[in-house]
Amino acid sequence: MQTQSEYGYNSKIEGDVVLTTVDAALAWFRKNSVWPMPMGLACCAIELMAAGASRFDISRFGSEVMRFSPRQADCMIVAGTVTYKSAGFLKRIYDQMPEPKWVIAMGACASTGGMYRSYAVLQGVDKIVPVDVYIGGCPPRPEAVLDALMKIQEKIGKQPILQGTVAAKLLHLDEK
Amino acid sequence: MSALASAHQIKAQFGALIAEPTEFRGEISLTLADPEQIGAVCSFAKKSLGFDFLVDISSVDNYGNDPRWTVVYHLRGMASGQELRLRTDVSEEKSELPSVLPVWRTANWHEREIYDMMGIRFSGHPDLRRILMWEGYPYFPLRKDFPLAGKSSDLPGVAFTNPAPLEGGPFVTVAGGGDAIGREPRVRTTEA
Secondary structure, three states: OOOOOOOOOOHHHHOOOOOOOHHHHHHHHHHOOOOEEEEEOOOHHHHHHHHHOOOOOHHHHOOOOOOOOHHHOOEEEEEOOOEHHHHHHHHHHHHHOOOOOEEEEEHHHHHHOOOOOOOOEOOOHHHOOOOOEEEOOOOOOHHHHHHHHHHHHHHHHHOOOOOOOHHHHHOOOOOO | OOHHHHHHHHHHHHHHHEOOOEEEOOEEEEEEOOHHHHHHHHHHHHHHHOOOEEEEEEEEEOOOOOOOEEEEEEEEOOOOOOEEEEEEEEOOOOOEEEOOOOOOOOHHHHHHHHHHHHOOEEEOOOOOOOOOOOOOOOOOOOOOOOOOOOOOEEEOOOEEEOOOOOOOOOEEOOOOOOOHHHHOOEEOOOOO
């Protein structure tokens, strides 16, 4: 199909073709459809809901598909206080998420235990799962959640996807 | 009939087991000498005096004193609006008293919480498991000799705990105070 428009990129020169590498294209797909696993444990979850609602609209960043099954999620957003009792469940849920997966520690409690310096609260979710982005605040504003999401996207965009995989071998990507 | 009159009726019924009712800021407290009789007293309060609502059961750790535990029952009559506090002391060696579950079913979770936090057992309770901490946690965290930061424990596959870093704390907030900086939580030693 030929388009006649002159605006946008010039189809007479490019002929409806955009050049990229497989890796970059896959990374672009991947970073713009990060499906969050909302691990809402306390009041931070309310702000997370606000980030998903129309005023802040997380779907602008491709992350509106909140998945309540870890098997369909890419990024766990730990929103709230992690007690030692729930730490076991959290780890199990994280383990059930398919690779590749990322974790956002949302708010002071998830990052460090926050004000709960007590016998019952895990002092930072990074003690049991690897965290990619920490968000400060008690609770953080929805903008901060979106900022963390953009940082995750930046990170995903930089990660090589096919390098060293079977697909890379079949496509002869590793040869150069 | 006032709460004080109800308290006197309980005293008349159980005689020497019940100490003279005390009043503090308009609230009436009764002390029961023998914790084994708590079921009978509660049953009388509910059936004859209309205390049909068990607001709460709480427990006190009188650490260093004997008897170590005090269990406090907060009763309320929904129709009369009366409130009554019923206290009874339990020794540390025994650490057990009868459940009031046959009187008020709501006692189930209150008693489980006391068992979880203080380690006081309730005989006759049908399901005396921990309610906040997990089954197998080795300590009772609201006892006075339990450190605020917690202790290490590990139950593989279930949960673990580590002491929380208090950084010289506990951080204490001061009420009143001139400004927000003066009030904010800081390490405050006891001489201050």
